Amino acid sequence: MSSGKDIEYELIVESYDIVRFRNRKTDAQSSGHLNLAPICRKIARFENLLRAKQLKSREAFEEFGKLLYQCLFNGAVDNAFRELLKEIRESKRTGNNKWYRLQLTFRQEVDDLASIPWEFLYYPDTHTTNGFFLVDEPYLAISRYIPSDSGRDTLNVRGELLKFLVVASQPEEEGMGKVLPNRIIEVINNLKNNYLIDLTILENPKRQELQETIDNTKPHILHYIGHGRFDSQKQVGEIALVNSAKKADWVSDRTFGDFFRDFQPRLVILQACQGGEVDFTANYAGLAPQLTRREIPAVIAMQYPICNAVASFFSESFYLALAKGESVDTAMQQSRMKIVRNHPWNPEFYTNRDFGTPVLYMSARNGYIMPRPKAIKFDAEVLRNSPDELEKAINILFNSEELANIVFGLRLSYKDINGETQQEKVKSLIDQLIKENDIESLVEEIKECQPESFTDYR
Structure with a gap:
């Protein structure tokens, strides 16, 4: 963390x-x-x-x-x-x-x-x-x-509930690739099991519908999945919404920024879809800076169209890292690294542009926008017998500094455990202790550090 x-x-x-x-x-x-x-x-x-x-x-x-x-x-x-x-x-x-x-x-x-x-x-x-x-x-x-007139903002949100708005826009036009938001929605819904999260899904919105939904839900995180393009002659980025005929309604970067005149999310993610003739010019080059100038403190954009499988993989890793307490920029870096090492269809490192496609624009002082965890109780016996549940419990309860103290209590060195991220180190630690038949020591160390998180706490 x-x-x-x-x-x-x-x-x-x-x-x-x-x-x-x-x-x-x-x-x-x-x-x-x-x-x-x-x-x-x-x-x-x-x-x-x-x-x-x-x-x-x-x-x-x-x-x-x-x-x-x-x-x-x-x-x-x-x-x-x-x-x-x-x-x-x-x-x-x-x-x-x-x-x-x-x-x-x-x-x-x-x-x-x-x-x-x-x-x-x-x-x-x-x-x-x-x-x-x-x-x-x-x-x-x-x-x-990108410097902001209001100074270096923060991503922190008021209240306990972190609000998501997922916008999926699929005009019915030949040459436009499929928009597949289901995996990203699934990831956010899974986070709802452990964190205080509200999710609104908006499919194929017209301009007025998008504006009204932003005004009514006031999302902290807006994730757009759809089509974009860049007009190099006009130097204008455009985003595709849907008109009454279900065709593409191309909205300029400046007009799209106007949707956030009255309310600014803390984070906007612009995910271009790959697979259609329209997409080869999509890079959101004008959209992301325009939104940052609208005092949205963090914007993630895709410089180039990215296939749905890679985009979903990136978003899943990114949101899980946020939930573990990582800042937006470190979560971004970890997710880029995962694209390199675990690309869904290309095992050779650095042989396609995907690893450099996500771009983060920030005007924020810090990048913390973590959801608050629900009050969860764990059963020690379940953790002893289920490595998956033990891994989940550790990542929910502890950040990397706290985990290092737990590892020290086991007379091990945190830096020597395999893995770059906390999640990778947790998995390696559990695998190591299973081989040494010493999972009990880890569970007892966790209970000692967080007794109130167990069902037998008195």
């Missing part, structure tokens, strides 16, 4: 010449040169290949990512980032589980550069370190930061 120990850094593109790297806590800063001009044509060529789904090898993605890195990180900025990486490695080695946030900020004068898919940044090989994609680096959460 992320905490107040997290350290924030900001990479600020000041102009077409200057980049700054800043530690928010200490305000230590380094300046460098934006190295775009010499390589802009190469970057544009890769972008075109990316949009056309013609990048299909790890080597090609690495080459593109190195160009992006060369553009932003050079001179003093590169040196400062390398020092940050050393600190991350040391934090991992000592088991501190500290998250580092890197926010990419583009000043208004150069906000056109924000449309470049920076999520494919690749740290090049050195004499001592293998290269890696930044979006797949454990404990480094990357987001786009």
